[in-house]
Amino acid sequence: MSKGKKLGREVAIVGSGMSKFGVFPEMTTRDLFVEAYKDMTHSVDKGFDPEDIEATYISNFSSDIFEGQCHTAPIMADWVGQIPKPATRIENACASGGITLRQGLIAIASGVCDVVLVGGTEKMTNLPTENVTDALAAAGDTLYEVNCGLTFPGLYATMATAHMHKYGTKPESLMRVGIKNHENGALNPKGQFNVSIAALMKSKQEKALNKGTPVPEWEDELAFMKDNAANPVIAWPLRLFDCSPVSDGAGCILLAAGEIARNFTDNPIYIIGTGQGSDHALPERKDLTSLTAVKVAAKQAYEMADVTPDEIDIAEVHDCFTIAEILAIEDLGFFPAGKGPKAIDEGLTRRDGSKPVNASGGLKSKGHPIGASGIGQVVEIWNQLRGEAGPRQVQNVRVGLTHNVGTTGGSGVVHIYERRN
Amino acid sequence: MSKGKKLGREVAIVGSGMSKFGVFPEMTTRDLFVEAYKDMTHSVDKGFDPEDIEATYISNFSSDIFEGQCHTAPIMADWVGQIPKPATRIENACASGGITLRQGLIAIASGVCDVVLVGGTEKMTNLPTENVTDALAAAGDTLYEVNCGLTFPGLYATMATAHMHKYGTKPESLMRVGIKNHENGALNPKGQFNVSIAALMKSKQEKALNKGTPVPEWEDELAFMKDNAANPVIAWPLRLFDCSPVSDGAGCILLAAGEIARNFTDNPIYIIGTGQGSDHALPERKDLTSLTAVKVAAKQAYEMADVTPDEIDIAEVHDCFTIAEILAIEDLGFFPAGKGPKAIDEGLTRRDGSKPVNASGGLKSKGHPIGASGIGQVVEIWNQLRGEAGPRQVQNVRVGLTHNVGTTGGSGVVHIYERRN
Amino acid sequence: MSKESFTSAEFYKYLKNEKFMGTCCNECQEVYLPPRPICIKCSSFDMSWTELSGKGKLVSFTSITVGPSFMSEAGFDRKNPYCVGIVALKEGPQVSGQILGVNSKEPETIKIGIPLSLKIMEHGQGNNKKTWLGFNKEE
Amino acid sequence: MSKESFTSAEFYKYLKNEKFMGTCCNECQEVYLPPRPICIKCSSFDMSWTELSGKGKLVSFTSITVGPSFMSEAGFDRKNPYCVGIVALKEGPQVSGQILGVNSKEPETIKIGIPLSLKIMEHGQGNNKKTWLGFNKEE
Numbered sequence A, B: 001m002s003k004g005k006k007l008g009r010e011v012a013i014v015g016s017g018m019s020k021f022g023v024f025p026e027m028t029t030r031d032l033f034v035e036a037y038k039d040m041t042h043s044v045d046k047g048f049d050p051e052d053i054e055a056t057y058i059s060n061f062s063s064d065i066f067e068g069q070c071h072t073a074p075i076m077a078d079w080v081g082q083i084p085k086p087a088t089r090i091e092n093a094c095a096s097g098g099i100t101l102r103q104g105l106i107a108i109a110s111g112v113c114d115v116v117l118v119g120g121t122e123k124m125t126n127l128p129t130e131n132v133t134d135a136l137a138a139a140g141d142t143l144y145e146v147n148c149g150l151t152f153p154g155l156y157a158t159m160a161t162a163h164m165h166k167y168g169t170k171p172e173s174l175m176r177v178g179i180k181n182h183e184n185g186a187l188n189p190k191g192q193f194n195v196s197i198a199a200l201m202k203s204k205q206e207k208a209l210n211k212g213t214p215v216p217e218w219e220d221e222l223a224f225m226k227d228n229a230a231n232p233v234i235a236w237p238l239r240l241f242d243c244s245p246v247s248d249g250a251g252c253i254l255l256a257a258g259e260i261a262r263n264f265t266d267n268p269i270y271i272i273g274t275g276q277g278s279d280h281a282l283p284e285r286k287d288l289t290s291l292t293a294v295k296v297a298a299k300q301a302y303e304m305a306d307v308t309p310d311e312i313d314i315a316e317v318h319d320c321f322t323i324a325e326i327l328a329i330e331d332l333g334f335f336p337a338g339k340g341p342k343a344i345d346e347g348l349t350r351r352d353g354s355k356p357v358n359a360s361g362g363l364k365s366k367g368h369p370i371g372a373s374g375i376g377q378v379v380e381i382w383n384q385l386r387g388e389a390g391p392r393q394v395q396n397v398r399v400g401l402t403h404n405v406g407t408t409g410g411s412g413v414v415h416i417y418e419r420r421n
Numbered sequence C, D: 001m002s003k004e005s006f007t008s009a010e011f012y013k014y015l016k017n018e019k020f021m022g023t024c025c026n027e028c029q030e031v032y033l034p035p036r037p038i039c040i041k042c043s044s045f046d047m048s049w050t051e052l053s054g055k056g057k058l059v060s061f062t063s064i065t066v067g068p069s070f071m072s073e074a075g076f077d078r079k080n081p082y083c084v085g086i087v088a089l090k091e092g093p094q095v096s097g098q099i100l101g102v103n104s105k106e107p108e109t110i111k112i113g114i115p116l117s118l119k120i121m122e123h124g125q126g127n128n129k130k131t132w133l134g135f136n137k138e139e
């Protein structure tokens, strides 16, 4: 995409919803999507007629592997009453959600549709953990990248090691990402973990007390994070609390052409920038401390939106692992390369900081149902920009950003949003 | 999509290529796609700079299941040198190819891109047949449709039975679809089967003669098709030669905005109509003798192109099973409902008939590498409309159509093309 | 509005207890199987479970010689094909199911329109147990 | 132009015969592993296979306690983690591989930049046999 390219038409979000993210043994991708769709319908201020929707785009990583079900999009469309209209599935690993939003946006910009339903859904928790590890590895290059025993935590761990080596980054900064995101997530009732690390420590102590087992003691949250028993290493230097969980969940967005957006709400959220990039598998990249696909996507999105990183009031970034959030805030230009950890240490990305990141709790605390994760980010930005984020509302936010990554940066997609009321 | 909607910009095909379709034990999805990409580059009359391509859209049904590989699009883009530009995978079962073309078209129409690479690739033959049967079933609704033991041949067989019941259709008409498509496919060096049924009969007789086993005798091709030994039943009334094969293969298309198409060739093929529809799983449909998703898609495409079915000079339709070709020529309005078999019996869809269908040999003879099949159809129409189809060239063709179906009609997608030279 | 969940898990739980359930729209009374959680006729979210009689008629069918793994394991093959069909239930919905009591080896003898009644089918043990719909030809 | 095929099948066939091969662009001489069939530097299709020394340096690494199934089967777990890293080969390409001869239980002791040399790894039998790249720490 060359500089200065604009969409053929303006596009706005006019509704947004999500299922609870978590572990739901009795729910399938379609059950989760129905929950998200219903939630979305309640968010459309002036209501809408399902007949208005002209196409459905569905993000799904691999119901193929998780449920033995392909052709996911028409099934989701069917379950919410969108037959016989077009329904299309997009798969770009963990970036599926953001890239699906982008296809919905492009469909409206093209003039082919005026109103588009964008959804994401994933059902992961019915597979045993080792099979999930194998399924996730299928997102890496199975011929040349992950076949030597690299897992996804392992791939991100090599980026963490490289960042530590190049910039002197300490594991404590990674831990502080997790602590912050759990603190935010404790305020998000739709999230998988509704608990801060401090509260979790307390509950573990109470449990031990009740059981009569030795009561663990930690000086502070960092001490808990460094405790091998409480927070074991998965792929050094990444520990359990550096990794997002395995989750079930779905999200749903209603998009409308700019000129009709106010038929649905007096407070639409405009998508003013979009960008997408790709990259080689991790080993071939000459710099392991930055994601080219994200930089490319961000540049496109910033140029289209005509805003600078400094003008972003709030962002949801792809923290599949804590190191990913550090790379994100550097690659997005919020902080200079190598200075991400310092920003985290100083609390700049907290809800009350100068650059609030992952007010929702991020994938770390909210959960990471792969195909739904990128859609969940959009739901949070919609709520935040409209001032409807409840106890976790960030003040004075007008311009928001979502950052969604596939694999280790094999896909990157960035969107920028604006409230105009 | 409401009536009379037009694309924001005109889009043309300026290059097109495919790998050989067939059984290639040592090739992966990416190897096949590279072969198709190289073939495409040779087809661009004035050449092109790979730098011109701004995005890649990849059709793939389930390398997840077939190869344990997801995130297919960026890998394909990487292997042909398209990093760090956007690469997006589309999955709609067997309709993935046509729907991916549509997304590429929409991306250009939106103004986001001027030049887009559209590819499709599938590697199926390394799995044992029973696993392929299970993998294909994953495209059906696994909870309510195929879980009772319905296979894909079985689902199409119920449509055949319904057509026979409603219109008195005879198995001989189905057989004639296969005979015609193998006759066409015998002239297609890129196809999986390069042999007419007549030639196949001769070769079977010669083999028996050489081996000293009893030499089979058949009065004509229909007799061969009715022979349970030569052509066993798979799902009554469908026999082996009513079913497309399991295949490996890839296709590749280069799309450009109308205003720059002649930078690449003096003979671009314009895409003048696009349509897509969806449907419930088969059991819920009140009419089993027609595909609503196809009718919806065809209506959109015809209206956008402003042409009637009578004006289509040549069509590639989705003959995953012979009955599917009969439904196709009725649903597309080439012949009235129930009159498809008569048209077949009279030879109207042969290369020298009034409405040539599947001059390439169709999926039946050319092969059906799922994600590539819909792209292969476009390659044929490009060759035919440009007069470059060699010995199988159909005379005086200016307007072409492709018809691509996912599952039993859960997805349908139709495109209309025009030569302007 | 009902807080019940209209999921496949519920449907198969009912089926395990020999209850053949669909959903019914409380607004327009349309009956669905698969059990839809949203009415696709009137867009209502207000649904209820409703028991179905299991009686119906054969709409279309096939006789399968090459089946999926679980049917091969259940003993079906070229020499012993099984019949599957689309069944229109008395209450309106159409479903797919195995058709029993017909001559799968001579599919030409099977007649569209024959009356059928539900027989719940099972195969395998424990976690590998599969349950699906079968229909007996009514005499 | 060469008619050779630059596929993973060829790469692993070479590897089975203890040949560690990449591809080289005949136009611009860029060397690739994975063995690319198209030069992504100059867009040429004119490539050749070229043998690599297997010598390189450690660019980054991790020590994995929770591995994929085949590594669990090979005996690795929480108590016996394995080291995997990114290796920059002498000829230019960077690849991932298992790192041997380092203390995986004390990853803090592993140093980026250490010299490495190829050791081809295998696990399993027959059709389940897996082959992957390992690198020994050079003394």
Ligand SMILES: [Zn+2]
Binding pocket: C025, C026, C027, C028, C029, C030, C039, C040, C041, C042, C043, C044
């Ligand atoms: Zn209703």
Ligand SMILES: [Zn+2]
Binding pocket: D025, D026, D027, D028, D029, D030, D039, D040, D041, D042, D043, D044
């Ligand atoms: Zn070169």
